Amino acid sequence: MSDTNGPRALLTHIRAWLVVFVVCLVLSGATAFPLVTELRFLDSALAGWASPVADLFPALAEWIHRVREGVAAADEQAPYLLYGTDWLAFAHLVIAVAFIGPYRDPVRNIWVVEFGMIACVGIVPLALICGPIRDIPFWWSVIDMSFGVIGILPLLHVRRTIKRLEAAHSGRP
Numbered sequence: 001m002s003d004t005n006g007p008r009a010l011l012t013h014i015r016a017w018l019v020v021f022v023v024c025l026v027l028s029g030a031t032a033f034p035l036v037t038e039l040r041f042l043d044s045a046l047a048g049w050a051s052p053v054a055d056l057f058p059a060l061a062e063w064i065h066r067v068r069e070g071v072a073a074a075d076e077q078a079p080y081l082l083y084g085t086d087w088l089a090f091a092h093l094v095i096a097v098a099f100i101g102p103y104r105d106p107v108r109n110i111w112v113v114e115f116g117m118i119a120c121v122g123i124v125p126l127a128l129i130c131g132p133i134r135d136i137p138f139w140w141s142v143i144d145m146s147f148g149v150i151g152i153l154p155l156l157h158v159r160r161t162i163k164r165l166e167a168a169h170s171g172r173p
Contacts (some may be wrong), residue, residue: 010165014106017158022096029092032085036075039068106162117155123148
């Protein structure tokens with residue numbers, strides 16, 4: 001019978017959670033590249049087949065429409081502005097690559113997990129400060145902040161599990 005709390009099981013558990021976290025980072029980054037197309041699709045959906053959602057959340061539908069118009073105008077008149085979202089996407093991908101370190105050797109590279117936790121915490125003040133400056137509705141800033149809150153949860157779990165793995169390797173209880 002295998003030990004579910006042994007070093008091998010802990011390592012497998014850590015790696016599984018890191019894969020989930022990295023996949024989410026890659027997906028969130030990759031969606032920043034086709035922003036114009038995504039917003040056009042989402043706005044059309046809210047005016048069409050997803051209109052019950054728009055009826056339920058009219059402020060959301062209005063916001064999506066406003067953002068689509070702004071992004072479309074930027075794409076038409078100043079496409080270089082969208083280069084910023086390309087860099088946003090790239091940053092997500094680069095951060096995801098950094099998690100290869102803890103995947104390979106979690107104890108030695110726990111600092112990457114802690115870095116990710118700091119980044120998650122940093123989302124909250126960024127949204128609270130920059131949201132109003134950029135005329136972002138507060139409820140949208142709350143959605144943005146939820147990514148930090150949700151993102152930190154698996155990282156906290158992974159960090160605790162890495163500490164258990166470290167203790168198991170050192171023979172500490």
